[in-house]
Amino acid sequence: xxxxxxxxxxxxxxxxxxxxxxxxxxxxxxxxxxxxxxxxxxxxxxxxxxxxxxxxxxxxxxxxxxxxxxxxxxxxxxxxxxxxxxxxxxxxxxxxxxxxxxxxxxxxxxxxxxxxxxxxxxxxxxxxxxxxxxx
Numbered sequence: 001x002x003x004x005x006x007x008x009x010x011x012x013x014x015x016x017x018x019x020x021x022x023x024x025x026x027x028x029x030x031x032x033x034x035x036x037x038x039x040x041x042x043x044x045x046x047x048x049x050x051x052x053x054x055x056x057x058x059x060x061x062x063x064x065x066x067x068x069x070x071x072x073x074x075x076x077x078x079x080x081x082x083x084x085x086x087x088x089x090x091x092x093x094x095x096x097x098x099x100x101x102x103x104x105x106x107x108x109x110x111x112x113x114x115x116x117x118x119x120x121x122x123x124x125x126x127x128x129x130x131x132x133x134x135x
Contacts, residue, residue, distance in 0.1 A: 006053070006097060006100075007022045007023050007024060007053065007097035007098050007100065008022070008023045008098055008100045008103045008104065008105065008107075008108055009021060009022045009023070009078070009108075010023075010075065010105060010108045010109065010112065012075075012112075019036070019077055019078070019079070020077070020078040021038065021075035021076060021077055021078065022075065022076050022078060022081060022097070023040075023073065023074070023075055023097075023098040023103055023108060024073075024074050024075075024076055024095050024096060024097055024098060025045075025048045025049065025051055025052050025071060025072070025073055025074075025094070025095075025096045025098060026071065026072055026074055026088060026093060026094055026095045026096070027045050027069050027070065027071045027072075027093050027094050028087075028088045028091065028093035028094075028095065029093075030072075032087050032088060032091060032093065033074070033084075034076070034077065034080045034083065034084055036077040036080060037074055037075065037076055037077070037080075037084065038074065038075040038112070038115060039072045039073070039074050039115070040072075040073045040074065040075060040108070040111040040112060040114075040115050041072065041073040041111055042070065042071070042072050042073075043070075043071060043072075044068050044069065044070065044071060045068070045069050045070075045071040045094075046068065047071070048071045048072070048073055049071075049096075050102070051073060051098050051099060051102050051103055052096040052097070052098065052099060053096065053097045053098060053099040053100075054099065071094075073098065073103075073111070075108070075112070076095075
C-alpha cells in the first residue's frame with residue numbers, strides 16, 4: 001500500500017525514470033535514510049522548524065530541549081515514504097511534513113540545484129549538532 005503525504009513534492013526525472021519526492025524536516029541521522037533520500041539543507045531544529053507544516057509544529061514542540069540539535073530538510077522518495085516514516089518513528093526521531101505555503105516547487109528546485117552542485121563529501125558534525133571544519 002502506498003503512503004501519501006500532504007507536503008510539497010517534486011518530480012525528478014533521470015533518463016526514462018521519474019520519481020516523486022516529498023519534502024520533510026527531520027532530526028534523524030543520515031544513517032536512517034533510504035539510499036534515495038536527498039538532503040537539501042542542514043541546520044538546527046530551531047531553524048528548520050519554521051518550515052514545518054502547522055500540524056507538525058506540535059510534534060516538534062514535544063521534542064523540547066532539542067532545538068539546537070542538527071536537523072535537515074530532506075526529499076523522501078514517495079515509494080519509500082512509509083518505510084522512512086516507520087524508521088524515524090521507531091528510533092524516536094521527527095519526520096515532519098513541510099508547509100507547502102512556505103516551501104514552493106520553485107524553492108525545492110532551487111535547493112535541489114544547489115545540492116547537486118555541492119561536493120560529494122558531507123560536512124562533519126560534532127556531538128552537539130555543530131558543523132566542524134575539515135582538518
